[in-house]
Amino acid sequence: MADIVLDKVTKAYPDGTTAVHGIDLEIADGEFIILVGPSGCGKSTTLNMIAGLEDITSGELRIAGERVNDKAPKDRDIAMVFQSYALYPNMTVRENMAFPLKLAKLPKADIDKKVNDAAKVLELTDYLDRKPANLSGGQRQRVAMGRAIVRNPKAFLMDEPLSNLDAKLRVQMRTQVSRLQKQLATTTVYVTHDQTEAMTLGDRVVVMRAGRIQQVGDPQTLYDNPVNLFVAGFIGSPSMNFLPAAVEENTLRTPLGDLPLGDRMQRMLAAGDAPRELVLGIRPEHFEDAGLIEEAQRPRGFEFTAPVDLVESMGSDKYVYFTVEGEGPAAADLEDLAADAGGADLPEQGGLVTRLSAESRVREGADARVWLNLDKIHLFDPSDGRNITLHEGRAAGVSAS
Amino acid sequence: MPAKLKWGVLDAIVVVFALVPVLWIVSLSFKTTATLTDGNFIPREWTLDNYRTIFQTDQFVRALINSIGIALISTFIAVVLGTMAAYAISRLDFPGKGLLVGVSLLIAMFPQVSLVSPLFDIERRTGLFDTWPGLILPYITFALPLAIYTLSAFFKQIPWDLEKAAKMDGATQGEAFRKVIAPLAAPGVFTTAILVFIFCWNDFLFAISLTSTEQSRTVPVALSFFTGASQFEDPTGAISAAAVVITIPIIIFVLFFQKRIVAGLTSGAVKG
Numbered sequence: 058m059a060d061i062v063l064d065k066v067t068k069a070y071p072d073g074t075t076a077v078h079g080i081d082l083e084i085a086d087g088e089f090i091i092l093v094g095p096s097g098c099g100k101s102t103t104l105n106m107i108a109g110l111e112d113i114t115s116g117e118l119r120i121a122g123e124r125v126n127d128k129a130p131k132d133r134d135i136a137m138v139f140q141s142y143a144l145y146p147n148m149t150v151r152e153n154m155a156f157p158l159k160l161a162k163l164p165k166a167d168i169d170k171k172v173n174d175a176a177k178v179l180e181l182t183d184y185l186d187r188k189p190a191n192l193s194g195g196q197r198q199r200v201a202m203g204r205a206i207v208r209n210p211k212a213f214l215m216d217e218p219l220s221n222l223d224a225k226l227r228v229q230m231r232t233q234v235s236r237l238q239k240q241l242a243t244t245t246v247y248v249t250h251d252q253t254e255a256m257t258l259g260d261r262v263v264v265m266r267a268g269r270i271q272q273v274g275d276p277q278t279l280y281d282n283p284v285n286l287f288v289a290g291f292i293g294s295p296s297m298n299f300l301p302a303a304v305e306e307n308t309l310r311t312p313l314g315d316l317p318l319g320d321r322m323q324r325m326l327a328a329g330d331a332p333r334e335l336v337l338g339i340r341p342e343h344f345e346d347a348g349l350i351e352e353a354q355r356p357r358g359f360e361f362t363a364p365v366d367l368v369e370s371m372g373s374d375k376y377v378y379f380t381v382e383g384e385g386p387a388a389a390d391l392e393d394l395a396a397d398a399g400g401a402d403l404p405e406q407g408g409l410v411t412r413l414s415a416e417s418r419v420r421e422g423a424d425a426r427v428w429l430n431l432d433k434i435h436l437f438d439p440s441d442g443r444n445i446t447l448h449e450g451r452a453a454g455v456s457a458s
Numbered sequence: 459m460p461a462k463l464k465w466g467v468l469d470a471i472v473v474v475f476a477l478v479p480v481l482w483i484v485s486l487s488f489k490t491t492a493t494l495t496d497g498n499f500i501p502r503e504w505t506l507d508n509y510r511t512i513f514q515t516d517q518f519v520r521a522l523i524n525s526i527g528i529a530l531i532s533t534f535i536a537v538v539l540g541t542m543a544a545y546a547i548s549r550l551d552f553p554g555k556g557l558l559v560g561v562s563l564l565i566a567m568f569p570q571v572s573l574v575s576p577l578f579d580i581e582r583r584t585g586l587f588d589t590w591p592g593l594i595l596p597y598i599t600f601a602l603p604l605a606i607y608t609l610s611a612f613f614k615q616i617p618w619d620l621e622k623a624a625k626m627d628g629a630t631q632g633e634a635f636r637k638v639i640a641p642l643a644a645p646g647v648f649t650t651a652i653l654v655f656i657f658c659w660n661d662f663l664f665a666i667s668l669t670s671t672e673q674s675r676t677v678p679v680a681l682s683f684f685t686g687a688s689q690f691e692d693p694t695g696a697i698s699a700a701a702v703v704i705t706i707p708i709i710i711f712v713l714f715f716q717k718r719i720v721a722g723l724t725s726g727a728v729k730g
Contacts, residue, residue: 108622108626109625129625129630131625131626131627131629135626136626136627137622139619139623141617142618144623147641158629160628160629161628208627214626424530
């Protein structure tokens with residue numbers, strides 16, 4: 058049990074590239090923290106530095122208050138689960154799990170007891186004498202977890218441990234990992250590129266990009282109050298819709314129509330250095346079929362009509378895709394996001410993804426009347442991606458007075 | 459079925475093609491001098507005289523000892539050095555790595571015959587001529603590139619994560635190599651050992667050029683010096699018998715290590 062502190066930790070390679078730029082992060086004892094970001098954002102490098110598998114170029118890493126920069130991995134007393142599982146193929150499951158204990162020179166009886174206990178927790182008792190080659194993917198994954206938990210280390214490090222499992226198993230293992238972590242209450246640093254895992258597993262989530270931390274917070278905060286365009290686009294599935302918006306007097310000109318601006322927004326945008334061209338961000342669930350909105354709620358939103366492109370009924374609700382005239386917004390952050398998603402996860406330029414109630418009667422090909430919640434929309438500065446609707450750390454929408 | 463038949467026929471042709479010369483030599487070795495040239499594949503009269511002859515001559519027994527000793531020592535040294543070099547090549551990024559790989563490739567491609575005269579001169583001056591080390595040294599030189607290439611391919615197959623995992627589990631670099639990497643590399647080491655051993659065992663060029671007496675002459679060379687009882691006698695039978703005898707260690711070597719060359723030993727380490 059220990060806390061982990063990263064103090065301006067930097068990783069630079071001899072060829073001049075810098076993978077991690079002075080990261081500051083305090084991980085509390087027993088906390089489950091997720092490092093998330095697109096590939097190449099430095100999250101795995103950060104994890105490897107905590108593990109001791111990569112040297113720290115500058116800055117300080119403290120585990121349980123002790124500086125460990127120059128300590129070998131074996132002296133840090135932390136266990137790691139690898140993406141590839143990295144099981145020793147020449148050993149049985151029992152030997153794999155006993156390996157760290159044998160190296161620690163524990164008495165035989167202790168080793169047996171700990172291995173059996175861990176096997177019971179992970180439901181591996183029947184497989185203890187098998188070789189990894191004769192296990193399924195999920196079982197191998199559990200053996201890898203078992204090898205980590207038998208030692209009762211100060212902290213667990215997990216490097217995309219579920220990404221090799223198929224979708225259904227991944228969901229099952231996700232809950233198992235979560236339960237296990239709560240049960241053991243061991244500090245855990247978990248790296249993933251999957252924002253769903255990040256949202257569901259962590260006490261806190263660290264969004265990283267290009268070697269820098271973008272935002273740290275609990276999943277709901279990240280979702281509701283993203284500090285910038287990148288976090289807004291990365292967290293959430295389907296991802297946030299982004300549209301170009303231009304400030305004109307008291308209104309915001311967007312492809313959906315002219316949105317009214319509240320007093321606070323007007324004051325902010327009246328400041329001299331405020332940009333005139335903005336990026337508007339709206340999450341899919343903040344739209345609703347205008348016919349299903351109660352009268353009392355109606356004034357808090359804005360209504361527009363748009364042609365329905367596609368309807369996907371999920372049973373509980375409907376994903377409705379609209380065509381929007383005009384070009385998409387331009388911002389470097391959006392290009393990064395699109396590149397990371399391979400362009401697949403993001404709505405096509407000019408498209409709009411909405412999540413409407415299952416009762417909605419919208420039909421493909423027809424026009425639909427849609428309501429959007431003005432309290433929940435975000436405005437971003439396209440030059441640096443900053444969320445300008447954040448007010449004391451909370452997103453306040455554009456209509457607040 | 460026709461496809462299976464086709465493959466069966468093809469296999470049979472390959473097997474026959476490979477085995478007929480071997481069986482022929484075996485057959486010759488059991489023939490008497492009189493029936494040697496009778497053209498029968500299966501000897502009419504079986505005899506062990508040829509085998510008796512070769513084991514009665516000191517020449518052959520001595521050569522056999524030389525061959526075994528020289529090949530084993532060369533194999534051992536080449537495999538040990540090769541293992542270390544290959545591990546470094548597959549795992550580390552060190553200055554001069556490209557040069558090392560390039561030079562070893564160059565050595566492997568160098569025509570050996572062009573080295574015979576300089577080696578002859580060097581070894582005569584340094585006193586290595588006609589000694590065991592005089593053969594062991596060039597064998598190691600030419601076996602090393604082979605060993606390095608084969609082994610580094612094997613090491614590259616072993617996922618790097620395994621070493622990292624071992625380190626995280628509390629192993630030192632040495633323990634990680636001994637307990638995790640070495641057992642996995644064993645099939646590769648044995649395969650390499652067999653290849654190197656066969657290379658040393660079969661060599662004729664260096665053996666005939668760098669030896670002059672029974673002191674260090676190996677079997678392939680000794681065979682070429684075989685004579686009959688008189689100069690008019692043809693030693694074909696004896697040569698065949700000797701050829702059969704020197705093939706046996708290779709077969710034993712391969713059969714012995716074959717058990718340890720379990721294909722796919724690394725499967726299961728990582729996601730399949």
